[in-house]
Amino acid sequence: MILASLPPRDAFFETVWYLITTYQQFFFTGIFYTIMLSVIGTVGGFIIAFFFTIVRTTKIDTLRQSKVSIFFTIVSQKFINIYITIFRGTPMMVQAMIFYYGLSRLQISFWTPLVAGFVVVTLNTTAYITEVLRSGINGVDHGQLEASRSLGFSHGQSMKLIVLPQAIRQSLPAIGNEFIINLKDTSVLSVIGVTELFRATQLATSPNYRTTEGFFIAAILYLSMTLIASLLVNKFEKTSLRKEAMV
Amino acid sequence: MRKILLLIVLFTAVVTVSACSTESGFDITSETEIVVGLEAAFAPFNWATPTENGFTVPIANQTGFYADGFDVVMAQEIADALGLTLVIRAIEWDGLIPALLAGEIDLIIAGMSPTSERAQTVAFSDPYFQSEQVMVVRNDGNYADATSLDDFNGARIVAQLGTLQDDLIDQITGVNHQAALNDYASLVTALLNNASDGFVAELPVAMGIVAANSNLSYITFIDGNGFTVTPEDVTVSVALRQEDTALLSAINDALNAISTETRNGYMEAALTRQPQ
Amino acid sequence: MSDVLLKVENLEKSFGDNLVLNRVSLDINKGEVVSIIGASGSGKTTLLRCLNLLEHPNSGSILYHNQNLMDPTIDINKHRMNMGMVFQSFNLFNHLNVIDNLILAPKKLLQKSHEETCKEAIDKLSLVGLEPFAYQSVQTLSGGQKQRVAIARALMMHPDIMLFDEPTSALDPEMVGDVLNVIKDVAKTGMTMVIVTHEMAFAKEISDRVVYMDQGEIIEIQPQDQLFISPKKERTKTFLSRFMNI
Numbered sequence: 001m002i003l004a005s006l007p008p009r010d011a012f013f014e015t016v017w018y019l020i021t022t023y024q025q026f027f028f029t030g031i032f033y034t035i036m037l038s039v040i041g042t043v044g045g046f047i048i049a050f051f052f053t054i055v056r057t058t059k060i061d062t063l064r065q066s067k068v069s070i071f072f073t074i075v076s077q078k079f080i081n082i083y084i085t086i087f088r089g090t091p092m093m094v095q096a097m098i099f100y101y102g103l104s105r106l107q108i109s110f111w112t113p114l115v116a117g118f119v120v121v122t123l124n125t126t127a128y129i130t131e132v133l134r135s136g137i138n139g140v141d142h143g144q145l146e147a148s149r150s151l152g153f154s155h156g157q158s159m160k161l162i163v164l165p166q167a168i169r170q171s172l173p174a175i176g177n178e179f180i181i182n183l184k185d186t187s188v189l190s191v192i193g194v195t196e197l198f199r200a201t202q203l204a205t206s207p208n209y210r211t212t213e214g215f216f217i218a219a220i221l222y223l224s225m226t227l228i229a230s231l232l233v234n235k236f237e238k239t240s241l242r243k244e245a246m247v
Numbered sequence: 248m249r250k251i252l253l254l255i256v257l258f259t260a261v262v263t264v265s266a267c268s269t270e271s272g273f274d275i276t277s278e279t280e281i282v283v284g285l286e287a288a289f290a291p292f293n294w295a296t297p298t299e300n301g302f303t304v305p306i307a308n309q310t311g312f313y314a315d316g317f318d319v320v321m322a323q324e325i326a327d328a329l330g331l332t333l334v335i336r337a338i339e340w341d342g343l344i345p346a347l348l349a350g351e352i353d354l355i356i357a358g359m360s361p362t363s364e365r366a367q368t369v370a371f372s373d374p375y376f377q378s379e380q381v382m383v384v385r386n387d388g389n390y391a392d393a394t395s396l397d398d399f400n401g402a403r404i405v406a407q408l409g410t411l412q413d414d415l416i417d418q419i420t421g422v423n424h425q426a427a428l429n430d431y432a433s434l435v436t437a438l439l440n441n442a443s444d445g446f447v448a449e450l451p452v453a454m455g456i457v458a459a460n461s462n463l464s465y466i467t468f469i470d471g472n473g474f475t476v477t478p479e480d481v482t483v484s485v486a487l488r489q490e491d492t493a494l495l496s497a498i499n500d501a502l503n504a505i506s507t508e509t510r511n512g513y514m515e516a517a518l519t520r521q522p523q
Numbered sequence: 524m525s526d527v528l529l530k531v532e533n534l535e536k537s538f539g540d541n542l543v544l545n546r547v548s549l550d551i552n553k554g555e556v557v558s559i560i561g562a563s564g565s566g567k568t569t570l571l572r573c574l575n576l577l578e579h580p581n582s583g584s585i586l587y588h589n590q591n592l593m594d595p596t597i598d599i600n601k602h603r604m605n606m607g608m609v610f611q612s613f614n615l616f617n618h619l620n621v622i623d624n625l626i627l628a629p630k631k632l633l634q635k636s637h638e639e640t641c642k643e644a645i646d647k648l649s650l651v652g653l654e655p656f657a658y659q660s661v662q663t664l665s666g667g668q669k670q671r672v673a674i675a676r677a678l679m680m681h682p683d684i685m686l687f688d689e690p691t692s693a694l695d696p697e698m699v700g701d702v703l704n705v706i707k708d709v710a711k712t713g714m715t716m717v718i719v720t721h722e723m724a725f726a727k728e729i730s731d732r733v734v735y736m737d738q739g740e741i742i743e744i745q746p747q748d749q750l751f752i753s754p755k756k757e758r759t760k761t762f763l764s765r766f767m768n769i
Contacts, residue, residue, distance in 0.1 A: 009461065105349070144614060149603065207521050
């Protein structure tokens, strides 16, 4: 029974301790889903963004491509641009509501809030990383492409073998940053009932109404996650820079 | 190649949808479980707890989370009467009815009032609890000694978004009807910070809040001094899909077997179990 | 009469309103080394880059292996495999180490085996004096070393013509000599070469013929001993007088 242990309202730190010890399972679950959603969302987003980028950088060869193929390429490229505009131009919270409630009408059995949450984070992150990769590609010196073409590589081969690998490498800090942003932004998925850290905190504080103390704990947990993630991203940056700067 | 991919995706979607559409009516004899949806954040009706006790039911798909509360006890009674295993799902308030319609859950037992608006989309059982609407106020505020709605003339009053309570506020002449807030935690905070003078809540909920916050108390109104409500407004019922007619009769039978005293007893017990 | 490997006729190229190449014609014979000299803005770099269509001329023709490279229906990539290019800023592939820079194109484009290309890469690196650096990242190399790797990389595709775009202009003076020596070695193998350069002594030493360009036009083409010693045109004289005593 939890009963007698709830400290009085003015005992802030005792209440914090009480919440931590009593609801640690809730907080662990919340942390788990927050990290899971962020990791899968960022990785999934990167993978889809990679394919989007390949489509985006495909040059249309009016002489050698079939009309159908050209049509498909143009439509895909336009679709990708619209996709990016929409997913970067609307709040992820709104996207979550539309996806979760919208597809619920189809009565698909596996369409739970968690599944919807994974999908929304991934789709959202895709839009941002596609743009990051575009910047990355623009940042690769044009001479790389020229050298590649002069050896006889086609535009597509040059992209895949020379330009994209370098663009991705240069984009890694921004992608790491996107992961850190996701750690925080998954909190909006609470509105569709995903038990990430924010909602876990809501559940923990609901029956005892100790909202401030509860979210104080949540803040510390979020801060810990983002700090650790930042450290990892920095370390990764330093090791890859060190490899390149070896003299 | 991409076209083929698109076709495969469409095909899969169509197959999945048709395979998962709801069957015609919940069949008690062939089912083994009954899935109940609740918010798990509405004490003393339903809340989430990390510790088990004799009344808790595990929340599905969330290890370490258990549901407790008056609704959970009633849900267990109903499941036992129907001879089915009880499965509890925690779902955000706004998602409860969509989840019911989608077939994710079979019943909503979440302190939900059978309003006529909701009755257009779902079916409601007989009431399983009757309550009254009270006003929660600060002990050191201007309204601690109020006894009737008239005493709240000019007061800043608030309620939870999307609830009956929010609609009732306008019955107070001269009231300052503040914008509704998302949940009871926000209402409590608003009151404690003197952003509001009071909020409307159901009696059990008010009791739970007051037990957890010694600076607050609630005002009950004797007949005639309080809100004018229809019977549905002060009751809570079980919500089901409209086509589950057999299930509806079974539930009503089960509820009839539980007397009012027993129910009130359950509510009081839940109040003592609620963390305070 | 030696074979004409590359026949350029009436090439015109504008960047916007700016006419950079004004009906330029030039024959490159097999086995010969042709240097192109001139002031900045004379169009010499543009002309060189037109030869493998890195710049696309507005009009004219470039005949190579019985094909007009200006024809949009041909596969330019195939032709580029036979034309090696060395850039002023080296353009080594930064994400690969030295030997990978060399083997990438032969493996992917010529479908050669890994063992075969690696062996050849090590050979080429020895030729340019950089074998110990084979497995290092290209970022660790000096400018001169990078350019030598770039030359080796171009040679790996066994081109029949090599194009050099100011190969030493971006190098510190102490490294220029090493790179020029490598280019001289390549010339000794009988490679057809077109070199855009400011290094007059080098051009004199290595070339069969020298092309002087000014304001998008070829002013004079002569065998090297004639152009440097007794240029025919006034403009050539004026240009050369800045570099040497005539």
